[in-house]
Amino acid sequence: MGSCSSPNSSKPQRFMGLLENTLNRMGDIVAATPKKFATLETNVSTLKTIYMLGQCTPDLSKSGCRSCLEAGIRSVPQHCNSALGAEFILASCHIKYDMYPLNKILPSPAHIHCPPVKG
Numbered sequence: 001m002g003s004c005s006s007p008n009s010s011k012p013q014r015f016m017g018l019l020e021n022t023l024n025r026m027g028d029i030v031a032a033t034p035k036k037f038a039t040l041e042t043n044v045s046t047l048k049t050i051y052m053l054g055q056c057t058p059d060l061s062k063s064g065c066r067s068c069l070e071a072g073i074r075s076v077p078q079h080c081n082s083a084l085g086a087e088f089i090l091a092s093c094h095i096k097y098d099m100y101p102l103n104k105i106l107p108s109p110a111h112i113h114c115p116p117v118k119g
Contacts, residue, residue, distance in 0.1 A: 001088070002072075002075055002080070005085035005086065009083075009084060012082035016081065016082055018044060018050070019050060020077070026038055026052055027066055036056035037053070037056075039053045041101075051101050052102070053097075053102050054093070054096075056093040060093070064092070065093060072090055072093060085099060
């Protein structure tokens with residue numbers, strides 16, 4: 001299953017070349033790590049960055065993980081050519097990229113102290 005965001009890159013050839021190289025590098029890293037998870041980012045320009053993450057289920061071997069990720073990576077140009085963001089969820093792996101940080105941790109909600117209820 002995959003989804004693409006819009007808008008598309010204004011320089012699609014350059015963007016897709018950079019994206020494919022970075023996705024492939026991320027696939028190698030994910031497959032090689034014991035947790036089968038990695039995030040990666042690369043600069044598109046001085047003001048724009050592509051953020052991505054990849055993950056495989058822990059039961060996959062290194063080659064099985066890489067093969068699954070490769071299927072998702074191959075889907076990007078076929079289904080989301082020059083889209084500035086996309087996500088592909090396969091049976092045993094997941095890839096996502098976008099132009100904003102994907103692993104940003106949200107701050108904890110503020111604690112509100114309410115006065116005790118009088119009854």
